[in-house]
Amino acid sequence: MYCVQCEQSNKGGCATKVGSCGKSATVADLQDVLLRLMQGISVYADRAARAGARDAAIDAFTPHAWFTTLTNVNFDESRFHALIAKAIETRDDARLLAEKAGADLSALPEPATWNPGTTPSELAAAAPFAAIQRFMDRDGPSVVGLRNLILYGLKGTAAYSEHARVLGTEEDAVSAEFHRISAFLAQDPVDVDALVAESLAIGALNLKVMELLDAANTGRFGHPEPTEVRMTPKAGKCLLVSGHDMGDLEAILQQTEGNGVNVYTHGELLPANAYPGFKKYPHLVGNYGGAWQDQQRDFAAFPGAIVMTSNCLINPEIKGYADRIFTAGPVGWNGVPHLTDHDFSPAIACALAQPGFSEDAGEQTITIGFGHNTVMGVADTLLGMIGRGDVKNLFLIGGCDGARPGRNYFHDLAMATPRDSLVLTLGCGKFRFNREDLGDINGVPRVLDMGQCNDAYSAIKVAVAVADALGVGVNDLPLHYAISWFEQKATAVLLTMLHLGLRRIHLGPTLPQFLTPEVLGVLVDKFDIRPAGDAQEDLGRMLEAA
Structure with missing residues (x-):
């Protein structure tokens, strides 16, 4: 394990049995292997695209898989074994796509042909070949640092792209450019000017992705408008939704209509309260708590069920609410129930079984929606x-x-x-x-x-x-x-x-x-x-x- 991708990393990087975020060394290594394979997928997808061919399934798998490797997203070892198996299968599909399109498949970089295996022992042995510091001695800190800047920039862009994709908004050109930059990274490039140029290319790509996500959000839920949002609880059964995924929040609001459960946003979902598409639900009663780093305190005090969408999950086992938290989308924690297909009935049943808030707190509001x-x-x-x-x-x-x-x-x-x-x-x-x-x-x-x-x-x-x-x-x-x-x-x-x-x-x-x-x-x-x-x-x- 060696990780420097976020501010939680220790001085010199997280190189321990457990990262500062709670990620195990095994999961960290599996994430490195997955990302190396994803670069191999992009090598074939990029060459296929240049020959006029693409595959929607490959393009859909790509941002989701990358997203799972972000900080505080997925800590579940079993999910990464499944994702690695899927990545190997998808890489085969991408190669076949490129072959059928008549693409040039000469001079393939290592990630396109690398076989890390699938068993735990094989993957453990393969992990050093996917480590971000592998070429530090050969290429030096400037080159490796700039490659990491590209790697982490692609991760962030993939996350925003996945947010847009699950709302039904994606573009072939975005997928093609993502594959192109990822394929560039697969070559372990060393030219500093080229690395800086590709970093800025990620910036251009991410601007387009944020534009798509903005269109997806506003097209589905309307434009945010100045809104007074309640920041204190109301009496009643309750369900807290954290993370970033507005599609999950919408599904939860639809499935809780009329059953007596008040829904609260948390963290980065606070802005949802300003969208007309959410304001029509009277049981979306406001926001509870603060930013993601306060969630252990907030979730422990919340007397209902919790659904964690997208990123920003912290260890739920420490503060005693592991029996009433659920994950969705790319998020995962070993032993925490994972909800799929927008079926939030287990979380709703849990909310109804919890005591809820016994009385209204004094009303405090803030203004959002600009x-x-x-x-x-x-x-x-x-x-x-x-x-x-x-x-x-x-x-x-x-x-x-x-x-x-x-x-x-x-x-x-x-x-x-x-x-x-x-x-x-x-x-x-x-x-x-x-x-x-x-x-x-x-x-x-x-x-x-x-x-x-x-x-x-x-x-x-x-x-x-x-x-x-x-x-x-x-x-x-x-x-x-x-x-x-x-x-x-x-x-x-x-x-x-x-x-x-x-x-x-x-x-x-x-x-x-x-x-x-x-x-x-x-x-x-x-x-x-x-x-x-x-x-x-x-x-x-x-x-x-x-």
Whole structure:
């Protein structure tokens, strides 16, 4: 086991029997093997695509399999044995597809022909050949670090792509480009300029994927609208839905209609409360708890059933709620019931069997729902406020949160922003300050919650539109970025920002370990990345640059 993919990794990387996230060494090794095989699938799929052939089943399996390897998603060893077997079968299908299309199958890289076996002993022996540090001595930290940047960027893009796909939105061109970049990675490339170029290509691809996901969400559930969301519980039986998957939330709301179960969102599903498609369900009564890293406390105190969709799962066995939590989609934990085919009846039965909340708590609300459609709808008002000097600065503060000390940086920065500034926020990083009262400017709330981490698309869309309207480049706006980095979705969003040419991004509070000093040097030199430091000092530099 060796893992540096997220901020939970220990100094020098997780190289122990159990990772900081709770992932076993066996599961970590199986994930490495799966990803090496997935690159082999992409080699054939890419060559088939160049010959005019594709297979929808191969394209559908790809983002799902990649998604299972993200931080805090799947810890279930048996599921990875099944996924590896499926990957080997799918690679054979991809090779056959390429052969039938008359594709050139010469000079195949190792992942296209590698046979790791399928038994536990064979896979354990094969794991070193899939390890991310395998070529460190040969290729050096800069090359290996940039390859990891591509690997983790692809993971994040795959996750967003899977979110869109399960809502029925996907494009052949997206799958083809994903396979192309993955096939590039399969060659264990060493050219630094080529590695940087492909990293930016992931940024371009992820922008398209976030656009597709935005269209999938708004096409199915309507555009988010400013909404007061209850953050305190109501009396009654209850079911908590966490993660990111809005399709699962919709199915749960449909299946709980009329049976007396109140449904709450948690973490990154908070923004769902602002979509008209969810507001029509009166038993969606609000949000419970905070960001993902608080879930053990939140879930232990919640007197009902819990469904964990997509990512951000933490060990459910420690705090005594393992008997009332369920997983869905790519998520898994050994021994926790896994629900498939959108059948949530076991979780609903569990909710009805639990005591629920005995009484209403005092009502506390926050305002959410400032997606790009809402903000662009009042663009004239916003531009007028900027033109008159009512709004002198815009701050984008948000991203993926975590538990490591120092993340109060984002709370402190938000609270210190001048009264004549607006704070755009998204992702679970906003839980650091979204219950604080930062006031308003001419009736416009100073904190504009734009949604989930993937709704960085909304923030980007608004920034580009404002810059165009003012006749300036986006880097000439008084817009400052403080991005909370934690895992691979955040890596994909960062690469999208770099692809768009956004500069002076403050990233932190600590940097990912795969960003070696050499790789960080490349990003600082080419993109003016700024590691987050002291909130007040960083704020001073931001305002000086405005």
